[in-house]
Amino acid sequence: MTNISQIFQKYTYSSAQRFLTYVQIDTQSDPNSSSSPTTEKQKDLGKVLVQELKQLGIDSAHMDEYGYVYALVPSNIKQSIPGLCFCAHMDTSPDCSGKDVKPIIHQNYQGQDLVLPDDPSVIIRLSEHPDLAEQMGHDIVTASGKTLLGADNKAGVAEIMDAVQFWVQHPDVPHGPISILFTPDEEVGRGTDHVNLEKVNAQYGYTIDGEKRGHLENETFSADGFTISIEGISQHPGFAKGRMESAIKIASEIVNLLPKDHLSPESTEKMEGFIHPVEISGSVETATIDFILRDFKTEKLQEYGDLLKDITHQVLINYPHSKVQFKQTEQYRNMNEILINHPACLENAMEAMKRAGLQPEMQSIRGGTDGSRLTFMGLPCPNLFAGEHAFHSKQEWVSIQDMQKATETIVHLAAIYAEKGT
Template sequence: MLKEYSFTVTDRFMRYVQVDTQSDPVSQAAPTTEKQKNLGSILAEELKAIGLADAHMDEYGYVYATIPSNTSKQVPVICFCSHVDTAPDCSGTNVKPILHKNYNGGDIVLPDDTTQVISVKDYPYLKEHIGNDIITASGLTLLGADDKSGVAEIMDMANYLVQHPEVKHGEIKILFTPDEEVGRGTAHVDLKKLGAEFAYTLDGGELGTFEDETFSADAVKITIHGVIAHPGYAKDKLVNALKIAGEILAALPGSEWSPETTNGREGFVHPVAVGGIAEKATIDFIIRDFITDNLLKHESRLKQLAEAVMKKHPRAHMTFEVNEQYRNMKEVLVNHPQVGENAEEAYKRAGLTVVKEPIRGGTDGSRLSFMGLPCPNIFTGMQAIHSKHEWIGVRDMQKAVEVLVNLVQVWEQR
């Protein structure tokens, strides 16, 4: 652990999660919800109070700050990034964080809804926190560890480095983003203003995990155009687009090719929304695979399946639209091995065994990597994210701070 330092990460985290920052996938505003700026404003002011004079929040809710270099060496500028928003999946209003001191290893009944129980059976990682402090919500909301734990860890790192000028490091950039949970976390980021060469997101899970590989991702929208007629006089005229949409969904395989039947490095095709009227219906899919070239194979198979259904309805027609979402960060990071090597050294100096695992999802780091800022993902400790069972261990948060302090020194030394 960091010597002669009283961590601020827990107090910061407990305060930050009480600010409602839920993003909105339907909104076209930037940020998608104004309330995300409430936390952004707090963070900018706290960074100034720490001593980072250039800290500010822009019109889109992005917070930028710089920790100046204190070394004579020419060190690449690195950035640490986390997102302030919480997921639309579960309420983030009136979060009441509870600090469970000296966790005893039993099931945790959440007080505001006693049907919500965080059990060791469901979350065996709890066993590794016996005797340590953990934080939960109260049972009515998510906690917001995704990703306010990352935010608090970066803030505590900044606090530590300013208080300990003897720790040598190059110039460090801090970036807090809105709207990551709705896929728009990098939509308005100003990389020129940021001025970093390499970056790390703090948006991972268990202690010791390091993620430098994500899914590649596309979205597909199938639009079915039926033939409308008055239902009282529809015989041999009406072709119901909603029923065709149902047939396409029913034609999807039940034992493979879906999120509920795949794991590890397997890809999938997943319907996420269906809607419309008898005349016109849409089905939205997400397509995921670790091998980018496989996306085209999945999309081709899906299109053939849909076309086979459409052949039964010759008077209807279909459009099939593909949009790129993000790509596997590994394709970029493989060209910058020092980014991962330096992180692994920082983990080892904190006494951690590095656990590398691919993310069955994406992060801001996926997009940042392809925007020219190579950016793997560091653990925060968050568990059971996007749910009322969300929890985090104080030990894990403090260890993340220690890793960050180690990491800036590794970059300076190397």
């Protein structure tokens, strides 16, 4: 059996250099856009990835009209085994600027505060980022203080690309058919809207979009959107006594009555769900509140919707002439509902991490991934670590050594499937 770990001891990793290039390409997605992809600039990275894949000899690499990048690394073994898909998303979050990212490498980290030079008020402190305690001696990449870094999820993109390079350079390392999928618009919840699973043609998938090295995430939130549309009574403010019922004030009272010490993002952690108002708009006559509802137990989402209805009706007691409409919309579901029936894809991932010298940890995600939807579309797809930390912020960081371990894990994982034949 080929000793993959020994090969990696002499391997020249490309993930860091690729990552430094990718983060300088602005790929921020736009939640207010109706186009697909939501921003054309996401295709700028897609074009680079297709070119790099072709340079590696992957002639199947291409980008479609929606900005999805597909590629197939053919099997190098005789027996027929399940195809695997490795997936990462190209876009960065709308929450923080991704334009003109200036990546900085802090070599041989020794626990010091990382002061980002373009805005010295942005400081990455060990006391606030406890995972840094496990990074002593590592090389930490940050942005310069004005933007996010884009490790979410360009670290995953770079790690997958490095794995492809490894397979090309080491054709003796066994693997079955490998599909590569890079998606747009994950950050705005539309990362799988136009994915072509016939092109992917895999039995199992793995998103490379997790945090701490060694983490394997088999569970996500279940998620609904919830909208309250309010129709108030508008009157001239000079003659409004006893007549006006302001939709703005109704909306404000509803938000004010939301639970604060529970069912709120600010007061929940671990397996606790929440109700979160994300946007409010309107006038005296009409107003709208948009919420996201999150819990690991899907049935809880209906309870949260009912609670919002109860709060609204309580407020409307004092506004007898106003009207309200509710709309609850499914967004994604906890992928563990499906993955529980596919234990091998989790067991193989844990074994791959062990072979890479890591201690695997099964985790739940307080959020969602492309893998959530892919799983329910028929492609069981847990989430592997990419080394990303402090997502969507100017304090975002990643360790180069963690990125290398992610690449190793990907290669080991494909080899395990080749060994087992299933």
